[in-house]
Amino acid sequence: MKDRLDSIDWKILGELQCNGRMTNVELAKRVGISAPPCLRRVRTLEENGVIEGYRTLLNANALGYQLIAFAYVGLSSQGEAELQAFQKSVKSWDIVRECYLLSGDVDFILKCVAKDLQSFQSFIVNELTAADHVESIRTSLTISKVKDEPRVPIE
Secondary structure, eight states, rough: OOOOOOOOHHHHHHHHHOOOTTTTTHHHHHHTTTTTHHHHHHHHHHTTSSSSOOOOOOTGGGGGEEEEEEEEEEESSHHHHHHHHHHHHHHTTTTEEEEEESSOOOOOEEEEEEEHHHHHHHHHIITTTTTEEEEEEEEEEOOOOOOOOSSSOOO
């Protein structure tokens, strides 16, 4: 799909990443085309899966979620059934905001957002350690946020 995008498509993507609530008229003005073809292009980008959706970014701290932590999980087996079972569990845990299957020493990294250390510990003890096939868990608590850039680096 990347090869089929032209400079206008890239401008549209860059603008929408900065402000997904912008009107189509404003977007069209910013990228230098009229509104109807701009809307067609946006819809095509959505239909082709380039634009996955639109979200509002919330300030976790302002909402009482004071802790961001990472859990590094090793499974006892990396068979397809075990991986699928763990991934299903992860999808049911609200505290886990992101999860990646990794290569190397650990199988998964989980980014967790919790109200406090006690709720994160409760998750580790009651949910994560109880999950099938979990063999090892290491955790890291964040001290401060250095960079949080949810946008894709468009050149």
